[in-house]
Amino acid sequence: MTKNNIYVSLFTGLLLVACSPTQKTFLKTNDGIVVHLNKNSKTEVNTLRLQVLGDELIHVSASPENEFPKDSSLIIIPNIKKVPFNVFEEGDSILLTTATLKVMVSKLDGGIQFKDKEGKLVLAEKTGGGKSFSPIEVEGTKGYSIRQIFESPTDEAFYGLGQHQSDEFNYKGKSEELFQYNTKVSVPFIVSNKNYGLLWDSYSLSRFGDSRPYKQLNSVFKLYDKNGEIGALTGSYKTSENGGQNLTRKETSIFFEDKKSILNLPKKIPLKHAHVNYEGAIEASESGDYNFILYYAGYIKVYLNNELIVPERWRTAWNPNSYKFSINLEAGKRVPLRIEWKPDGGTSYCGLRVRTPQPLEEKNNQVWWSEMNKKMDYYFVHGENMDTVIKGYRTLTGKSQIMPKWAMGYWQSRERYKTEDEILSNLKAFRERQIPIDNIVLDWNYWEENAWGSHEFDATRFPNPKRMADSIHALNAKMMISVWPKFYVTTKHFKEFDSKGWMYKQAIKDSIRDWVGPGYVGSFYDAYSAEARKLFWKQIYDNLYPLGIDAWWMDASEPNVLDCTDMKYRKSLQGPTALGSSTEFFNTYALMNAEAIYNGQRDVAPNKRVFLLTRSGFAGLQRYSTATWSGDIATRWEDMKAQISAGLNFAVSGIPYWTMDIGGFCVEDRYVASQLEYDKSEKENADYKEWRELNARWHQFGAFAPLYRSHGQFPFREPWNIAPKEHPAYESILYYNTLRYRLMPYIYSMAGMTHFNDYTIMRPLVMDFSNDKNVENISDQFMFGPNIMVSPIYGYEIRNRDVYFPKETGWYNFYTGNYIKGGQTLNIDAPYEKIPLFIPEGAIIPVGPDIQYTNEKPADTIIVYVYRGKNGSFNLYEDENENYNYEKGQYATISFNYNEAEGTLTIGNRKGSFDGMLQNRKFIIVSVSKENQKPFKYDAEGQTINYNGNQQTIKLN
Structure with a gap:
């Protein structure tokens, strides 16, 4: 980035003024072009740069200045591979071409059009370029509030923008303010149904769809x-x-x-x-x-x-x-x-x-606005479909890591386990009840009350933290701990940061007290300082890492220095940063904080997979092996429903690992009261009955999220605390928990796909059925990987719902095997214990053994369900589960390919190898067809194949 800017600076003086179409008005650089428009206004674009970062990746920069500032992007990875391109003049335009794109730039106003290789228009800036700049100065630094308008046809749809809580899905004709807050995660990236994405490279308060404030x-x-x-x-x-x-x-x-x-x-x-x-x-x-x-x-x-x-x-x-x-x-x-x-x-x-009604120049168009930038930067990403667009996004911002296999299992958490005995006794109860679990979580306030940020345990409640972690491991589980970027002024760690000037001081100056006990004064460290990030990890490494903790929970990473403050004061509380004003660097704290722990752990344990969970995020978060959860949501049916669209848009934003507090975090008083009443009388009153059904329905949905995790305030969220054994809520939770574990070969294969194929696990229907216009606004159904369609129930005492079956395929009922023709909406039964699940024709689903935790035993016998009607394929992925040897090629895949015309399944040669790999295993092939409709069962009978790594083709019965 810096090299390119220097290149531009050296040659800016050579640029010629555009007096006529025959004059040369641009400079070709080693990675693109620079165009000078000879504007003298501080509100219009004067200098324009296009950089070719791939055959289908174009970086556009614009500025009212003659030169670009020598900055670098926080979200774009360096050293992206260059590809060949050509530049031509065509009348009043400059044409830049790659192997798959044609980009037209107006010499007169800098307006840009992006076309595919056949010349079909994909995206166009608004006539005149659609760019505007308004000078702004903050804390002595000058910049611009910027706006970019793109034309948008009436049939366009937009998805992404991170995770928001208004239960909106398709953002066409809608707007969203992009800032970070508890339950709100803003990612300035959209994917269009026109097979392109746009990544807006701004870290300040931004808006999409409408540039105006309310x-x-x-x-x-x-x-x-x-x-x-x-x-x-x-x-x-x-x-x-x-x-x-x-x-x-x-x-x-x-x-x-x-x-x-x-x-x-x-x-x-x-x-x-x-x-x-x-x-x-x-x-x-x-x-x-x-x-x-x-x-x-x-x-x-x-x-x-x-x-x-x-x-x-x-x-x-x-x-x-x-x-x-x-x-x-x-x-x-x-x-x-x-x-x-x-x-x-x-x-x-x-x-x-x-x-008010939106001005015509913006209405129904694609509009981006940001409060403070040194220049305008955006990235155009083209692809054949949404998956290839997201692949392009990750080419720019970094590949997703493969999470450790244990992260794919069940996570139990509560606010909070207050003692060592509480966390251990509850984990033991899972094992005694034979409820599968892999991870248990220690939430905030395990320290002494006045020592937030000390990273030291309260010895009266946690007398031996190392023994506690060892005991969790002895029970074949992992431990995640809450680590905040927050420090009380009295702690040694605060003083370490403060002595270097690495603490945000406004909260200290204003004596802001938090909600703990009498209230204590503290603040957050400046994660924008590279040295501060190293110190943050060092403090964790010195105090917590030796205990054997497996995962890090980075709470309040917006950063939330103080709840419910106005925007101006929020900026004061989280700045100035080491890079500049918090106005300019408002939204990227969580990205910087994730880098601190990811790089820190990989430095000291380069072959131990990192797992981070953060309450906020930004573009590029996936490269730091970081998942995001949807914050402190409420225990309401409408909040449960909102998580479906929130999770889907977050997935389309290019970050594949997302989760939520199953059951909701913040609890209505009526549910608390009903639990207390039940504890006394053991009678299920109306509110407690609803509480149990809410949790059952939320687990039914949550088992098909990328990560499966329950958390919340009182009432407690362990399954037996929700309902006793044989109650339909308990039995349903156990059913979907068990199903999640039996599907582990399928789920972990998707984890491999997120890295090697840039895959997305939780998928809006529009990703897989883009030719069906009916799916563009369906926000309450989704694909869990390629082969399972999930239709959650999100209303009390609802026992059926309408399900749309995309027309590009036929479908099988998961529970019965009954065949359903695509292209229709049907009302589907949804009894208390079950949600509608459907499997598309051509699906191949591997089902593993009965296990209590992900690594309990190798999957030496796998039931392979083949749903006939169309050709289908699936690649089974396996590796060493917890290390980074997959980055060195130490993993294995086995392909399954079904040929509908021949009625055969080919199990391919095993490719690759790794230590501990099974050399021989058994596959039981279960064939489901229109003529032979079969329900999903763990003990299904089928054709048995003894597999030793060599290809076999089976004629299906």
Whole structure:
């Protein structure tokens, strides 16, 4: 990157002014072209650069300046292999060609068009280039707020952008603010159904789809109170506490969204258990679609035009959520508005903001905006399908590592195991009950109360941490521990960082106290400093690594220095960074922090696979063997449903390992109360009945996430604490846990595919059935790998659901083997214990032995289900499970290829080898067809093949 910038600087003076189409107006460099547009405005592009990073990878940079700053990307890996390209002049344009792309650049305005090798338009910047720059200066550093608009045809669909909680899937015509927060992980990458992706290389607060911020209601609408008087809505606050109190006042906006703005709530009315209504009417000054964002903690409903637009939603008081909705309004027409809010704590949050109808230049187009950059950078990634686009993304940002095999098993966690005995006794209970498990987790606060960041255990609760870890290993499980980038000022580790200037100090200056005990002052280290990252790992290595801990849980890595602060103060709390202002480097902390531990562990133990779990992430996270979970979500059905679309979009964002708190983290009071009541009476009241079903349904879904993990606040989440044996909830959880383990040959093969094939495990239907337009907006079904379609149930007492069967294939019911023709929607039974699962024609699914943990025994006998009707293939992948020898070629694959016309299955020659590899094994082939429909069973009978590594072809019965 630096070399290229120097190259540009040396030759900028040679660039010729574009006076006529016959003059040379560009410079060809060793990796692309530089175009000078001779603009004198600080708001327009003046210098444009295209770099060829692959036959289908183009890096575009733009600046109002004459030269590009000599910076480097945090997300793009260096030394990407160069490929040949050619450059031609064609009239008013410059044509850059690779083996598969034709890129046209206007000499007049720098507008770019990307075409495939046949000349078909794939993506075009808006006429005139679509670029704009607004100068900005922060902490003495100058930069630009930037915007780029691309044309988007009406039938385009967008996926990706990370993980968000409004239950949106296809972002065409929608917008998303890109910042990091608990439950929100922003990744500035989208994949289009037009077989391209766009990676936006900015680390600042960004927006996709609409470049404008949301506004307060009174700046957009005329407001009327409930009596029809103009100027404000009516706010009514009522509580029965302290003898009952009522207050009515005028509200010119509904904005109580952070620790500063909630000070404007009434001070004399206690909010906990209060009933709050905001009502009146809004009147728009122009007709069109208005997009609202609702911010809420507690229970909330929204009515517009006397219709329930937002059914009841809930979030815990300290961790609000946002939800988006739209409505078409007519200019000059009053529309009744009513918000019913029941705060759920002494501190609670509520807000409603809006955007006016979007300007035509942006509406339904692809729009990117970022607050602060030195220049504009984006990467165009082309491919034959979504998988090859994601492959291109990982070519740019780094390959996904193969997670250790034990990470594919079940993870048990809670907030929190408070003693050594608690964590060990619960792990022993799994083994005694024969519930498969591989990993158990020690959450935060294992240190002494006043010693956050010390990395030392509270000896009264954890008297012998090394013995604890050894005992976990003796029970054939692994241990993950919570490691925060947070340090109390009194700790030795804080002082080490502080002495080097590597601590964020605003929280210290403001004496910000956290929620522990009396409250303690602390802050986060500056992960943007390379030396600080090394110190962070050294402190872990000196104190925790010798205990034999297997995995690292990096909580609050947004970084969340303080909950619920306004955006301006958040930036103050997490900066300035070693690289510059936190305004410029706002979103990439989790990436830097992951690098610290990944590189640190690989330096000291180069052949031990790293596993990191982080609450935030960014483009490139996959290269650090890091998974992300969806944060402190709520225990609500709507939150469970939102995780499906959140996980799917995160997967399309190019980061293959994702998980969630099965059952939700933050628990409604009614569930806590029902558990306490059950503990006394052992009677299942209505709320406890729902709690059990919620957890059962969530496990049914979670068993098919890339990582399978349960975690949350009280009530406890161990299966026997959810329901007793023989209860349908317990039996269902056990069934899907066991199924996950029996599918381990299939699942671990996909783990290999994520590295070698840049594969995506959790797959929206649009990835595999892109020719079926019906799947483009299906957000509640997905493929778990190539061969299992999952249709979760996300409503209480729901016993059936509509399932769409993509038309490109026929399908088999997993449980019965019944055949279903594709291209139709059917209502499918979903009894309490089961969710709909379907297998496409041509699927080959290897099923392993009954095991209690992933490495209990080799899969010497594998049942291979072959679902006939189309040709099919599957590659079984195996390696040494826990080391990096696969990077040296020490792994093996066995191919399975089914030929429908001949009715044969060919098991190929084993390719490769590794220490401990099985030389001989048994395959039991189970054939399922329209004529011979068979249910999935672990003890199925079939054709037995003794396999010694040599190819065999079998005629299927």
